[in-house]
Amino acid sequence: MVSRVIPVDDFDLVIFGGTGDLARRKILPGLFRRFRSGQMPADSRIIGAARSELDTSGYRAMIREAIVEFGGDEKSDTDTLDQFLNALDYVAIDAKGEGGWSELKSLIRDKVIKAFYFSVAPSLFGDLAERLHAHEIADTDSRIVVEKPFGRDLASAQALNATLAEHFDERQIYRIDHYLGKETVQNLMAVRFGNVLFEPLWNSHYVDHIQITVAETVGVGGRGGYYDKSGAMRDMVQNHLMQLLCLIAMEPPSVFGANEVRDEKLKVIRALQPVEAHHIVRGQYDASDDAASYRADVENPRSFTESFVAMKCHVSNWRWSDTPFYLRTGKKMKARTSEIAVVFKDLGHKMFEGDSARHRNILAIRLQPNEGMDLQVTIKEPGPGGMRLIDVPLDMTFADALGDDAEDATDAYERLIMDVIRGNQTLFMRGDEVEAAWAWTDPIIEGWEARNDVPKLYDAGSAGPDDAMMLMHRDGRRWRDIKG
Missing domain, CATH: 3.40.50.720 (NAD(P)-binding Rossmann-like Domain)
Known part of the structure:
Protein backbone atom coordinates (compact mmCIF):
# COMPACT_ATOMS: atom_id res chain seq x y z
CA MET A 1 0.00 0.00 0.00
CA LYS A 148 -1.83 23.64 26.62
CA PRO A 149 -2.17 24.45 29.43
CA PHE A 150 -4.94 26.72 28.22
CA GLY A 151 -5.65 28.21 31.60
CA ARG A 152 -5.60 26.54 35.01
CA ASP A 153 -9.30 27.05 35.74
CA LEU A 154 -12.42 28.49 34.13
CA ALA A 155 -11.63 32.11 34.98
CA SER A 156 -8.11 32.02 33.53
CA ALA A 157 -9.30 30.17 30.40
CA GLN A 158 -11.96 32.81 29.84
CA ALA A 159 -9.33 35.53 30.28
CA LEU A 160 -7.02 33.86 27.75
CA ASN A 161 -9.84 33.47 25.26
CA ALA A 162 -10.73 37.14 25.70
CA THR A 163 -7.10 38.19 25.21
CA LEU A 164 -6.72 36.24 21.98
CA ALA A 165 -10.12 37.43 20.76
CA GLU A 166 -8.89 41.03 20.90
CA HIS A 167 -6.61 40.29 17.94
CA PHE A 168 -7.80 37.05 16.29
CA ASP A 169 -11.15 35.58 15.28
CA GLU A 170 -12.04 32.11 16.56
CA ARG A 171 -11.54 30.74 13.03
CA GLN A 172 -7.88 31.80 13.28
CA ILE A 173 -7.12 30.14 16.64
CA TYR A 174 -5.91 26.54 16.79
CA ARG A 175 -5.76 25.15 20.35
CA ILE A 176 -3.65 22.07 19.91
CA ASP A 177 -3.96 18.77 21.78
CA HIS A 178 -1.53 16.30 20.25
CA TYR A 179 -3.70 13.35 21.33
CA LEU A 180 -6.23 14.36 18.67
CA GLY A 181 -3.55 14.04 15.98
CA LYS A 182 -2.89 10.40 16.68
CA GLU A 183 -3.85 8.04 13.87
CA THR A 184 -5.87 5.82 16.20
CA VAL A 185 -7.94 8.72 17.55
CA GLN A 186 -8.93 9.70 14.04
CA ASN A 187 -9.57 6.08 13.16
CA LEU A 188 -11.95 5.93 16.11
CA MET A 189 -14.26 8.26 14.20
CA ALA A 190 -13.82 6.24 11.01
CA VAL A 191 -14.62 2.99 12.81
CA ARG A 192 -17.67 4.46 14.55
CA PHE A 193 -19.22 6.39 11.72
CA GLY A 194 -17.95 4.47 8.69
CA ASN A 195 -19.01 0.94 9.61
CA VAL A 196 -22.53 -0.40 10.05
CA LEU A 197 -20.99 -3.04 12.32
CA PHE A 198 -20.45 -0.64 15.25
CA GLU A 199 -22.63 2.46 15.22
CA PRO A 200 -25.95 0.60 15.86
CA LEU A 201 -24.33 -0.97 18.95
CA TRP A 202 -22.70 2.23 20.23
CA ASN A 203 -25.13 2.96 23.06
CA SER A 204 -26.26 1.90 26.52
CA HIS A 205 -28.37 -0.97 25.19
CA TYR A 206 -25.24 -2.87 24.15
CA VAL A 207 -22.26 -1.20 25.92
CA ASP A 208 -21.73 -2.16 29.57
CA HIS A 209 -19.05 0.44 30.27
CA ILE A 210 -16.12 2.26 28.72
CA GLN A 211 -12.60 2.54 30.16
CA ILE A 212 -10.11 5.24 29.17
CA THR A 213 -6.57 4.77 30.49
CA VAL A 214 -3.50 6.96 29.97
CA ALA A 215 -0.61 5.51 32.01
CA GLU A 216 2.97 6.75 31.98
CA THR A 217 6.08 5.08 33.37
CA VAL A 218 7.92 8.38 33.79
CA GLY A 219 7.60 10.72 36.74
CA VAL A 220 7.41 14.49 36.57
CA GLY A 221 10.99 14.77 35.29
CA GLY A 222 12.11 18.34 34.78
CA ARG A 223 8.50 19.61 34.96
CA GLY A 224 8.29 19.42 38.76
CA GLY A 225 7.80 23.15 39.25
CA TYR A 226 4.90 23.26 36.80
CA TYR A 227 3.39 19.91 37.69
CA ASP A 228 3.23 20.48 41.44
CA LYS A 229 0.99 23.49 40.79
CA SER A 230 -1.08 21.58 38.26
CA GLY A 231 -1.48 17.88 39.04
CA ALA A 232 -2.97 15.09 36.97
CA MET A 233 -6.46 16.60 36.89
CA ARG A 234 -5.36 19.83 35.23
CA ASP A 235 -2.49 18.32 33.23
CA MET A 236 -4.27 15.27 31.79
CA VAL A 237 -7.95 14.85 32.66
CA GLN A 238 -9.24 18.30 31.73
CA ASN A 239 -7.78 18.08 28.23
CA HIS A 240 -6.43 14.73 26.94
CA LEU A 241 -8.88 12.37 28.64
CA MET A 242 -11.76 14.79 28.17
CA GLN A 243 -11.10 14.89 24.43
CA LEU A 244 -10.99 11.10 24.20
CA LEU A 245 -14.24 10.84 26.15
CA CYS A 246 -15.89 13.32 23.80
CA LEU A 247 -14.89 11.42 20.68
CA ILE A 248 -16.04 8.07 22.06
CA ALA A 249 -19.36 9.45 23.34
CA MET A 250 -20.42 12.11 20.84
CA GLU A 251 -23.35 11.88 18.46
CA PRO A 252 -22.66 11.54 14.72
CA PRO A 253 -22.14 15.02 13.26
CA SER A 254 -24.19 15.94 10.20
CA VAL A 255 -20.98 16.27 8.18
CA PHE A 256 -17.32 15.76 9.00
CA GLY A 257 -16.60 19.45 9.43
CA ALA A 258 -14.76 21.42 12.09
CA ASN A 259 -17.72 23.15 13.71
CA GLU A 260 -20.03 20.17 13.35
CA VAL A 261 -17.59 17.82 15.11
CA ARG A 262 -16.82 20.36 17.83
CA ASP A 263 -20.52 21.09 18.36
CA GLU A 264 -21.08 17.42 19.18
CA LYS A 265 -18.05 17.26 21.48
CA LEU A 266 -19.33 20.31 23.35
CA LYS A 267 -22.70 18.60 23.88
CA VAL A 268 -20.92 15.68 25.57
CA ILE A 269 -19.06 17.94 28.00
CA ARG A 270 -22.24 19.79 28.87
CA ALA A 271 -24.00 16.46 29.45
CA LEU A 272 -21.41 15.23 31.96
CA GLN A 273 -22.86 14.87 35.44
CA PRO A 274 -20.90 16.27 38.41
CA VAL A 275 -18.62 13.58 39.83
CA GLU A 276 -19.52 12.48 43.34
CA ALA A 277 -16.67 12.42 45.87
CA HIS A 278 -16.83 8.64 46.33
CA HIS A 279 -16.53 8.14 42.56
CA ILE A 280 -13.06 9.66 42.30
CA VAL A 281 -9.64 8.59 43.58
CA ARG A 282 -6.54 10.76 43.80
CA GLY A 283 -3.13 9.17 44.10
CA GLN A 284 0.51 10.14 44.46
CA TYR A 285 3.42 7.83 43.68
CA ASP A 286 5.65 6.79 46.55
CA ALA A 287 9.23 5.55 46.51
CA SER A 288 9.72 1.97 45.34
CA ASP A 289 12.99 0.08 44.88
CA ASP A 290 15.19 2.49 42.90
CA ALA A 291 12.38 4.93 42.07
CA ALA A 292 12.07 8.18 43.99
CA SER A 293 8.78 9.41 45.41
CA TYR A 294 6.73 12.21 43.86
CA ARG A 295 7.61 14.52 46.75
CA ALA A 296 11.31 13.90 46.17
CA ASP A 297 10.93 14.52 42.44
CA VAL A 298 9.22 17.88 42.96
CA GLU A 299 11.39 18.71 45.99
CA ASN A 300 8.33 19.45 48.10
CA PRO A 301 8.06 17.16 51.14
CA ARG A 302 4.58 18.48 51.99
CA SER A 303 3.02 18.26 48.54
CA PHE A 304 -0.54 16.97 48.28
CA THR A 305 -0.63 17.26 44.47
CA GLU A 306 -2.00 14.20 42.69
CA SER A 307 0.01 12.25 40.12
CA PHE A 308 -2.87 9.81 39.58
CA VAL A 309 -6.62 10.21 39.08
CA ALA A 310 -9.31 7.58 38.58
CA MET A 311 -12.99 8.41 38.33
CA LYS A 312 -16.41 7.16 37.33
CA CYS A 313 -18.37 9.52 35.07
CA HIS A 314 -21.84 9.57 33.56
CA VAL A 315 -23.02 11.26 30.37
CA SER A 316 -26.64 12.31 30.84
CA ASN A 317 -28.23 11.74 27.47
CA TRP A 318 -30.37 9.12 25.72
CA ARG A 319 -27.42 7.31 24.17
CA TRP A 320 -25.41 6.72 27.35
CA SER A 321 -28.02 6.48 30.13
CA ASP A 322 -26.74 4.03 32.78
CA THR A 323 -23.44 3.36 30.94
CA PRO A 324 -20.52 4.51 33.13
CA PHE A 325 -17.25 5.87 31.81
CA TYR A 326 -14.18 5.03 33.90
CA LEU A 327 -11.17 7.31 33.45
CA ARG A 328 -7.69 6.88 34.92
CA THR A 329 -4.31 8.44 34.36
CA GLY A 330 -1.10 8.36 36.33
CA LYS A 331 2.65 8.75 36.37
CA LYS A 332 5.23 6.12 37.30
CA MET A 333 2.81 3.33 36.46
CA LYS A 334 3.94 -0.20 35.62
CA ALA A 335 3.70 0.29 31.83
CA ARG A 336 3.25 3.07 29.31
CA THR A 337 -0.09 2.76 27.60
CA SER A 338 -3.01 4.81 26.32
CA GLU A 339 -6.14 2.84 25.59
CA ILE A 340 -9.87 3.19 25.15
CA ALA A 341 -11.78 -0.02 25.85
CA VAL A 342 -15.44 -0.36 24.87
CA VAL A 343 -16.76 -3.29 26.92
CA PHE A 344 -19.97 -4.73 25.48
CA LYS A 345 -22.69 -6.33 27.57
CA ASP A 346 -23.23 -10.04 28.09
CA LEU A 347 -25.64 -11.89 25.87
CA GLY A 348 -29.17 -11.96 27.20
CA HIS A 349 -29.35 -15.71 26.86
CA LYS A 350 -26.39 -18.01 27.47
CA MET A 351 -26.63 -21.29 25.60
CA PHE A 352 -23.18 -22.54 26.60
CA GLU A 353 -22.47 -23.93 30.03
CA GLY A 354 -19.49 -23.47 32.32
CA ASP A 355 -17.34 -20.36 32.28
CA SER A 356 -18.77 -18.97 29.06
CA ALA A 357 -20.69 -16.35 31.02
CA ARG A 358 -17.41 -14.51 31.67
CA HIS A 359 -16.66 -13.98 27.99
CA ARG A 360 -17.35 -10.55 26.53
CA ASN A 361 -16.69 -8.63 23.36
CA ILE A 362 -14.26 -5.75 23.93
CA LEU A 363 -13.13 -3.21 21.36
CA ALA A 364 -9.71 -1.96 22.50
CA ILE A 365 -8.33 1.15 20.83
CA ARG A 366 -4.60 1.61 21.50
CA LEU A 367 -3.14 5.08 21.20
CA GLN A 368 0.33 4.18 22.46
CA PRO A 369 2.49 2.27 22.14
CA ASN A 370 1.87 0.27 18.93
CA GLU A 371 -1.14 2.23 17.70
CA GLY A 372 -4.00 0.05 16.55
CA MET A 373 -7.23 -1.67 17.48
CA ASP A 374 -8.35 -5.14 18.37
CA LEU A 375 -11.78 -6.62 18.86
CA GLN A 376 -12.00 -9.41 21.42
CA VAL A 377 -14.36 -12.12 20.22
CA THR A 378 -15.32 -15.48 21.70
CA ILE A 379 -14.61 -18.69 19.78
CA LYS A 380 -14.40 -22.40 20.48
CA GLU A 381 -11.01 -23.50 21.73
CA PRO A 382 -9.46 -25.72 19.04
CA GLY A 383 -9.23 -29.44 19.72
CA PRO A 384 -11.38 -32.19 21.17
CA GLY A 385 -13.08 -32.08 24.55
CA GLY A 386 -16.34 -30.32 24.03
CA MET A 387 -17.44 -26.75 23.62
CA ARG A 388 -14.75 -24.84 25.53
CA LEU A 389 -14.76 -21.12 24.82
CA ILE A 390 -11.79 -18.76 24.64
CA ASP A 391 -11.38 -15.09 23.78
CA VAL A 392 -9.13 -14.12 20.85
CA PRO A 393 -8.38 -10.68 19.41
CA LEU A 394 -9.04 -9.65 15.85
CA ASP A 395 -5.92 -7.50 15.74
CA MET A 396 -5.12 -4.48 13.60
CA THR A 397 -1.79 -3.07 14.66
CA PHE A 398 -1.11 -0.30 12.18
CA ALA A 399 2.58 -1.12 11.82
CA ASP A 400 1.63 -4.65 10.73
CA ALA A 401 -1.45 -3.87 8.68
CA LEU A 402 -0.19 -0.81 6.82
CA GLY A 403 3.53 -1.58 6.50
CA ASP A 404 5.55 1.45 5.43
CA ASP A 405 2.46 3.66 5.61
CA ALA A 406 2.48 3.26 9.40
CA GLU A 407 5.46 5.62 9.46
CA ASP A 408 3.00 8.42 8.73
CA ALA A 409 1.08 7.49 11.89
CA THR A 410 3.94 7.88 14.34
CA ASP A 411 3.76 11.56 15.24
CA ALA A 412 0.72 13.70 15.82
CA TYR A 413 2.36 17.12 15.70
CA GLU A 414 3.28 16.99 12.03
CA ARG A 415 -0.26 16.03 11.05
CA LEU A 416 -1.80 18.79 13.15
CA ILE A 417 0.58 21.45 11.84
CA MET A 418 -0.33 20.50 8.28
CA ASP A 419 -4.00 20.86 9.27
CA VAL A 420 -3.22 24.39 10.47
CA ILE A 421 -1.72 25.22 7.09
CA ARG A 422 -4.79 23.77 5.36
CA GLY A 423 -7.09 25.78 7.61
CA ASN A 424 -8.78 22.65 9.01
CA GLN A 425 -9.82 23.12 12.66
CA THR A 426 -11.59 19.77 13.09
CA LEU A 427 -8.94 18.31 15.42
CA PHE A 428 -8.46 21.48 17.46
CA MET A 429 -10.38 22.66 20.50
CA ARG A 430 -12.76 25.59 20.26
CA GLY A 431 -12.88 28.26 22.94
CA ASP A 432 -16.32 27.34 24.29
CA GLU A 433 -15.24 23.68 24.44
CA VAL A 434 -12.23 24.55 26.62
CA GLU A 435 -14.36 26.67 28.93
CA ALA A 436 -16.99 23.94 29.28
CA ALA A 437 -14.28 21.43 30.22
CA TRP A 438 -13.00 23.74 32.95
CA ALA A 439 -16.54 24.40 34.19
CA TRP A 440 -16.87 20.63 34.79
CA THR A 441 -13.35 20.21 36.23
CA ASP A 442 -13.24 23.17 38.63
CA PRO A 443 -15.83 21.84 41.14
CA ILE A 444 -13.86 18.58 41.47
CA ILE A 445 -10.66 20.43 42.36
CA GLU A 446 -12.53 22.85 44.64
CA GLY A 447 -14.07 19.87 46.44
CA TRP A 448 -10.62 18.40 47.12
CA GLU A 449 -9.42 21.69 48.50
CA ALA A 450 -12.53 22.16 50.67
CA ARG A 451 -12.16 18.66 52.15
CA ASN A 452 -8.36 18.93 52.53
CA ASP A 453 -8.21 15.76 50.47
CA VAL A 454 -4.95 13.82 50.74
CA PRO A 455 -3.89 11.65 47.76
CA LYS A 456 -3.59 7.90 48.33
CA LEU A 457 -0.01 6.66 48.02
CA TYR A 458 0.86 4.00 45.48
CA ASP A 459 4.16 2.32 44.72
CA ALA A 460 6.06 3.63 41.73
CA GLY A 461 5.85 0.99 39.02
CA SER A 462 2.43 -0.29 40.14
CA ALA A 463 -1.08 0.00 38.66
CA GLY A 464 -2.04 2.81 41.05
CA PRO A 465 -3.64 2.95 44.51
CA ASP A 466 -5.84 0.12 45.77
CA ASP A 467 -8.77 2.52 46.09
CA ALA A 468 -8.81 2.83 42.31
CA MET A 469 -9.29 -0.93 42.03
CA MET A 470 -12.17 -0.75 44.51
CA LEU A 471 -13.79 1.96 42.38
CA MET A 472 -14.42 -0.74 39.79
CA HIS A 473 -14.86 -3.71 42.12
CA ARG A 474 -17.80 -2.03 43.87
CA ASP A 475 -19.60 -2.13 40.52
CA GLY A 476 -18.68 -5.75 39.84
CA ARG A 477 -16.15 -4.68 37.19
CA ARG A 478 -12.37 -4.55 36.93
CA TRP A 479 -9.80 -2.41 35.18
CA ARG A 480 -8.08 -3.87 32.19
CA ASP A 481 -4.47 -4.76 32.85
CA ILE A 482 -1.98 -1.99 32.11
CA LYS A 483 0.29 -3.41 29.41
CA GLY A 484 2.88 -1.67 27.30
Missing part, protein backbone atom coordinates in the same frame (compact mmCIF):
# COMPACT_ATOMS: atom_id res chain seq x y z
CA VAL A 2 1.35 3.43 -0.95
CA SER A 3 0.06 6.44 0.94
CA ARG A 4 -1.02 9.48 -1.01
CA VAL A 5 0.68 12.68 0.12
CA ILE A 6 -1.20 15.85 -0.76
CA PRO A 7 1.07 18.92 -0.66
CA VAL A 8 -0.12 21.97 1.23
CA ASP A 9 0.08 25.51 -0.07
CA ASP A 10 3.19 27.63 0.35
CA PHE A 11 3.52 29.00 3.89
CA ASP A 12 5.60 30.91 6.42
CA LEU A 13 5.55 29.37 9.90
CA VAL A 14 6.95 31.30 12.85
CA ILE A 15 7.69 29.20 15.94
CA PHE A 16 7.81 31.39 19.05
CA GLY A 17 9.85 29.36 21.53
CA GLY A 18 11.76 27.94 18.57
CA THR A 19 14.73 26.88 20.73
CA GLY A 20 12.56 25.15 23.34
CA ASP A 21 12.19 21.48 24.12
CA LEU A 22 8.91 20.99 22.23
CA ALA A 23 10.28 22.66 19.08
CA ARG A 24 13.43 20.54 19.12
CA ARG A 25 11.81 17.20 20.05
CA LYS A 26 8.55 17.34 18.12
CA ILE A 27 7.79 20.33 15.93
CA LEU A 28 10.96 20.58 13.83
CA PRO A 29 11.58 16.82 13.42
CA GLY A 30 7.91 16.48 12.40
CA LEU A 31 8.20 19.26 9.85
CA PHE A 32 11.31 17.61 8.43
CA ARG A 33 9.33 14.41 7.87
CA ARG A 34 6.64 16.42 6.05
CA PHE A 35 9.34 18.12 3.96
CA ARG A 36 10.94 14.79 3.10
CA SER A 37 7.58 13.26 2.14
CA GLY A 38 6.95 16.10 -0.32
CA GLN A 39 4.03 17.54 1.61
CA MET A 40 5.83 20.75 2.59
CA PRO A 41 6.54 22.97 -0.43
CA ALA A 42 10.22 23.58 -1.06
CA ASP A 43 9.75 27.38 -0.94
CA SER A 44 8.07 27.38 2.47
CA ARG A 45 9.89 29.08 5.32
CA ILE A 46 10.17 28.18 9.02
CA ILE A 47 11.32 30.96 11.31
CA GLY A 48 12.44 30.23 14.85
CA ALA A 49 11.92 33.09 17.30
CA ALA A 50 13.15 33.09 20.89
CA ARG A 51 15.19 35.05 23.41
CA SER A 52 18.47 33.25 22.67
CA GLU A 53 21.06 35.35 20.87
CA LEU A 54 21.59 33.10 17.87
CA ASP A 55 22.01 33.78 14.20
CA THR A 56 20.43 31.70 11.47
CA SER A 57 23.48 29.46 10.97
CA GLY A 58 23.63 28.76 14.70
CA TYR A 59 19.92 27.92 14.74
CA ARG A 60 20.27 25.57 11.80
CA ALA A 61 23.11 23.79 13.58
CA MET A 62 20.93 23.44 16.71
CA ILE A 63 18.04 21.96 14.73
CA ARG A 64 20.36 19.60 12.86
CA GLU A 65 21.50 18.22 16.22
CA ALA A 66 17.88 17.98 17.38
CA ILE A 67 16.78 16.00 14.33
CA VAL A 68 19.79 13.68 14.65
CA GLU A 69 18.90 13.12 18.33
CA PHE A 70 15.11 12.92 18.15
CA GLY A 71 14.37 11.98 14.54
CA GLY A 72 13.77 8.49 13.19
CA ASP A 73 15.28 6.72 10.21
CA GLU A 74 14.69 9.79 8.05
CA LYS A 75 17.59 11.59 9.74
CA SER A 76 20.05 9.49 7.70
CA ASP A 77 18.87 11.32 4.56
CA THR A 78 21.50 14.04 4.95
CA ASP A 79 20.96 15.60 1.51
CA THR A 80 17.28 16.23 2.18
CA LEU A 81 18.10 17.38 5.71
CA ASP A 82 20.46 20.00 4.25
CA GLN A 83 17.66 21.21 1.98
CA PHE A 84 15.25 21.39 4.91
CA LEU A 85 17.67 23.35 7.07
CA ASN A 86 18.05 25.89 4.28
CA ALA A 87 14.35 26.68 4.76
CA LEU A 88 15.02 27.80 8.36
CA ASP A 89 15.63 31.33 9.63
CA TYR A 90 15.98 32.68 13.13
CA VAL A 91 15.18 35.92 14.93
CA ALA A 92 16.15 36.80 18.50
CA ILE A 93 12.97 38.42 19.79
CA ASP A 94 11.66 40.12 22.93
CA ALA A 95 8.08 38.97 23.49
CA LYS A 96 7.40 41.84 25.92
CA GLY A 97 9.46 44.52 24.17
CA GLU A 98 10.29 45.76 20.69
CA GLY A 99 13.50 43.88 20.00
CA GLY A 100 13.49 41.72 16.88
CA TRP A 101 9.99 42.51 15.62
CA SER A 102 11.08 44.63 12.66
CA GLU A 103 13.50 41.91 11.60
CA LEU A 104 10.76 39.31 11.88
CA LYS A 105 8.43 41.41 9.73
CA SER A 106 11.09 41.65 7.03
CA LEU A 107 11.26 37.85 6.79
CA ILE A 108 7.50 37.32 6.36
CA ARG A 109 6.36 37.08 2.74
CA ASP A 110 3.17 38.40 1.19
CA LYS A 111 0.63 36.17 -0.55
CA VAL A 112 1.49 33.01 1.39
CA ILE A 113 -0.21 31.35 4.36
CA LYS A 114 1.08 32.84 7.60
CA ALA A 115 1.00 30.73 10.76
CA PHE A 116 2.38 31.50 14.23
CA TYR A 117 3.04 28.73 16.74
CA PHE A 118 2.95 29.96 20.36
CA SER A 119 5.20 27.32 21.93
CA VAL A 120 5.63 29.52 25.01
CA ALA A 121 4.05 30.05 28.42
CA PRO A 122 0.39 31.20 28.26
CA SER A 123 1.40 34.39 30.06
CA LEU A 124 3.06 35.49 26.79
CA PHE A 125 0.09 34.80 24.48
CA GLY A 126 -1.33 38.29 24.84
CA ASP A 127 2.03 40.00 24.32
CA LEU A 128 2.73 38.01 21.16
CA ALA A 129 -0.76 38.58 19.75
CA GLU A 130 -0.58 42.31 20.44
CA ARG A 131 2.84 42.75 18.80
CA LEU A 132 1.97 40.65 15.76
CA HIS A 133 -0.81 43.14 15.04
CA ALA A 134 1.01 46.28 16.17
CA HIS A 135 3.83 45.52 13.71
CA GLU A 136 1.33 44.47 11.01
CA ILE A 137 2.87 41.00 10.75
CA ALA A 138 -0.38 39.08 11.13
CA ASP A 139 -3.45 39.72 9.00
CA THR A 140 -7.05 38.53 8.94
CA ASP A 141 -6.07 35.25 7.26
CA SER A 142 -3.20 34.41 9.64
CA ARG A 143 -3.43 31.46 12.01
CA ILE A 144 -2.07 31.01 15.52
CA VAL A 145 -1.40 27.73 17.32
CA VAL A 146 -1.52 27.71 21.12
CA GLU A 147 -0.34 24.88 23.38
